[in-house]
Amino acid sequence: MKKGCRFGTHRVLEPKGVLPQPAWKVDNDMEIFDNEILIDVRTLNIDSASFTQIKKETGGNEGKIKETILDIVAKRGKHHNPVTGSGGMLIGTIEKIGPSLAEKIPLQVGDKIATLVSLSLTPLRIDEILVVHQAKDQVDIKGKAILFESGLYAKLPQDLPENLALAMLDVAGAPAQTAKLVKPGDRVLIIGAGGKSGMLCAYEAKKRAGVSGQVIGLDYDDNSVRRMRELGHVDEVIQGDATNAVAVYQTVEKVTAGEMADLTINCVNVPNTEMAAILATRNRGMVYFFSMATSFTAAALGAEGVGKDITMIVGNGYTKDHAEIALSILKESPAIFQMMEKLYT
Numbered sequence: 001m002k003k004g005c006r007f008g009t010h011r012v013l014e015p016k017g018v019l020p021q022p023a024w025k026v027d028n029d030m031e032i033f034d035n036e037i038l039i040d041v042r043t044l045n046i047d048s049a050s051f052t053q054i055k056k057e058t059g060g061n062e063g064k065i066k067e068t069i070l071d072i073v074a075k076r077g078k079h080h081n082p083v084t085g086s087g088g089m090l091i092g093t094i095e096k097i098g099p100s101l102a103e104k105i106p107l108q109v110g111d112k113i114a115t116l117v118s119l120s121l122t123p124l125r126i127d128e129i130l131v132v133h134q135a136k137d138q139v140d141i142k143g144k145a146i147l148f149e150s151g152l153y154a155k156l157p158q159d160l161p162e163n164l165a166l167a168m169l170d171v172a173g174a175p176a177q178t179a180k181l182v183k184p185g186d187r188v189l190i191i192g193a194g195g196k197s198g199m200l201c202a203y204e205a206k207k208r209a210g211v212s213g214q215v216i217g218l219d220y221d222d223n224s225v226r227r228m229r230e231l232g233h234v235d236e237v238i239q240g241d242a243t244n245a246v247a248v249y250q251t252v253e254k255v256t257a258g259e260m261a262d263l264t265i266n267c268v269n270v271p272n273t274e275m276a277a278i279l280a281t282r283n284r285g286m287v288y289f290f291s292m293a294t295s296f297t298a299a300a301l302g303a304e305g306v307g308k309d310i311t312m313i314v315g316n317g318y319t320k321d322h323a324e325i326a327l328s329i330l331k332e333s334p335a336i337f338q339m340m341e342k343l344y345t
Helices: 048-058 062-076 162-170 173-181 196-209 222-231 245-255 274-279 296-305 322-332 334-344
Strands: 012-014 037-046 088-097 112-115 124-133 138-147 153-155 187-191 214-219 236-239 261-266 281-289 311-314
Touching (some): 037 162, 062 124, 173 196, 173 261, 173 281, 187 274, 196 334, 214 245, 236 245, 245 274, 261 274, 281 296, 296 311, 322 334
Parallel strands (some): 187 214, 214 236, 261 281, 281 311
Antiparallel strands (some): 037 088, 088 112, 112 153, 124 138
16 A cells, blocks of 8 residues: 555645645545545535635526536545635545554544545545535535545534534634633624624633623624524624725724724635724734635735734634534533524534
8 A cells, every 4th residue: 555645745736746735636536545544425514715605606506506516626636616715624434544544543434523624635536416505505425535644533423413513613713712812801803703603703702701801793694693692692793794894993993982802803704804804903902814715915915004013813723622612612502502503404
């Protein structure tokens, strides 16, 4: 059996010499190397920014959505959206483990796992798309995938529906980073607070900021605003357009009595919201861009252009214990569990 690089560089076809994520194309032949794991895939959880872009491009036509996803994978050997640059994650069953990994990892053939690395670097073969769940950003398929030696994963908890666990693990980095960043007494603005990652961030922000803090939630559509109100983790609910930076600035200025946010967390799945996050944050404050729709060029140059001295954090989807933190919210909050169960099962 062939030996492979732990980071998967042996799978890169184009251009040579780069890692699998930035590569244009990877080898999705499902004959595994000695340090790879073969997964029989059940469901893809497409990154929200990516799925939103695909739905917009196809007008929400299910057949065209299938064609677009199949075309991406056929061309690139992975689900790496060429427009958004993002991927998603998957759940499936372990089919085979390379011999050099077999004794190093606590996995066995037949275990059900969720990958905690992006589909934008995961060799994937889709044999058939069975169902498109447009409301969940999920796609049920028949297919196979490869997890590299360096790839992160989580065993699926037996006490949760699989699709619910997948939805939570897909955004696990957001509430985990929120738990690290929010301090008692902080004013926290969450842009996209009625969405999947936003609801989890709002819960963690409220818990960490405490009674002396303030959690402000902003979202655009009626359903998202309703979810914020029902869950009750947001002190100030704002319905507004995050692409209108000046309007967001004026509203946050009003609800914070001119103090602005100490920390802004951007969870939206559409572009052009960088300046709303920046303007709404106080000088020497912090913005956490979890959204994969973020243009970091626009954020950097935009902050410079308005003279904002703020710390900006890239939305790394991984932080220590992120899977455990995200899943623990479901146990701590029956309200979030019921809301997520209604949306994703």
